[in-house]
Amino acid sequence: GEDVEQSLFLSVREGDSSVINCTYTDSSSTYLYWYKQEPGAGLQLLTYIFSNMDMKQDQRLTVLLNKKDKHLSLRIADTQTGDSAIYFCAERAGGYNKLIFGAGTRLAVHP
């Protein structure tokens, strides 16, 4: 079946790098996404990666994909207090644009 798993909480010091991990089960996934949710708000697309890529970099964000292990990670360089939020990993599976979401990782950034 389809399942996406993430650790629920991560705490980092301001200025350090954050690494949020995600595992998925559907080997037919075409795209994998990272979304950010701030308190009381909707989800904001941060970045995505196509399943035939290993890495994608976008300013402070680096996405790594290990298809063999079905493991996805999001690295945020120079983490700031404004990065405090819940981060969701999602895979696109199925014939239509169906997204399967993980439970979200709450990132807390402290001074």
Add this chain to the structure above:
Amino acid sequence: DGGITQSPKYLFRKEGQNVTLSCEQNLNHDAMYWYRQDPGQGLRLIYYSQIVNDFQKGDIAEGYSVSREKKESFPLTVTSAQKNPTAFYLCASSTELPQVSYQPQHFGDGTRLSIL
């Protein structure tokens, strides 16, 4: 500015009452979606619509109903049959254009529904 507007931001439901959550988009997207978010859980798909006048059940459709009479609008009704409706509801939309291969879903700011 293009986007997705959900209203109201907060909604309270009495026992036995149906309530309707509004979702409007001006992104010219064909597909629209409704998700439910509970604390500590990911988003679960309630209903989706790929085209006007057509919609499909998602993973947790029981106790909910939708309509898609216009491309821009996809209202969700939470019926009295939904026994545990307290949650954060998110509406999303996406393009179906093949040239936009990654077809991200864009989200509204959500409606928080509570039981009185």
